[in-house]
Amino acid sequence: MTEYRNAPRNEKTGIHVADFDFWYGDFHALTGVTMDIAQNKITSFIGPSGCGKSTFLRCINRMNDLIEGTRTAGTMELDGSDIYAAGVDPVDLRRRVGMIFQQPNPFPKSIYENVAFGPRLQGVTSKDDLDGIVEESLKRANLWKEVSNQLDKNGLALSGGQQQRLCIARVLAVQPDVLLMDEPCSAIDPTSVQKVEDLMYELAPEMTIIIVTHNMQQAARISDYMAFFLQEHAGEPATLIEYGVTSEIFSSPKDQRTEDYITGRFG
């Protein structure tokens, strides 16, 4: 293993991954991923289309379990506990490891109900407690000011950027340790992009954030660490090529393939 795929130095490890492989049925999508993802920092996953970024992201909260015939090999641990151990409840894992998708996907319910949904499932019943959680979550998602006087409005009636922040509020309401974001800004307007990026900065000190992005400028702006994935040959699994401090990868990539990608020579 090349040294530059190792853990960021002087950081606490949030997610430890070693020799991790993933298959969709017979299709071997990812191989040999080894990385320690820093706790309470922002890490971006970059790479050409189809190099397994989203697949790997979805392994972290076992979303791929929902796809028939998938399997994994290797180690993936959250705060030292095996994510794939027999006793792990994927629903509980997904509360700790929240996910935001490219297309905002609020429930067709009121803004209030969207945010209160998770806490209710966790057994919060008091109206005062729920009111408090809804307000706090919407504030943390930078949406409160825009919606505080219309909490009964259907979440789907909001703009795309507001819907995305509503989805973030919905995740924050159950107090996750990790936030996975799969191209969260690619379907929203530039002003909302700015708001989501501001929000990521604000949240990072208290949670581990991982973002898949095709936007190099965004990766450079927001991420502390960056991981470059590549499927080098068609039909062969993709893998992690280079991983490290974002500014260092941009200024002096150690692998020629990383350099070729970030300078726009392919992908």
Ligand SMILES: Nc1ncnc2c1ncn2[C@@H]1O[C@H](COP(=O)(O)OP(=O)(O)OP(=O)(O)O)[C@@H](O)[C@H]1O
């Ligand atoms: N549900 C699935 N079943 C079978 N193969 C899949 C499935 N989802 C993705 N794949 C395949 O796994 C590989 C990795 O796909 P993935 O979506 O993880 O890549 P990506 O890097 O996130 O791509 P993009 O940047 O285009 O979103 C691709 O070859 C893709 O076709």
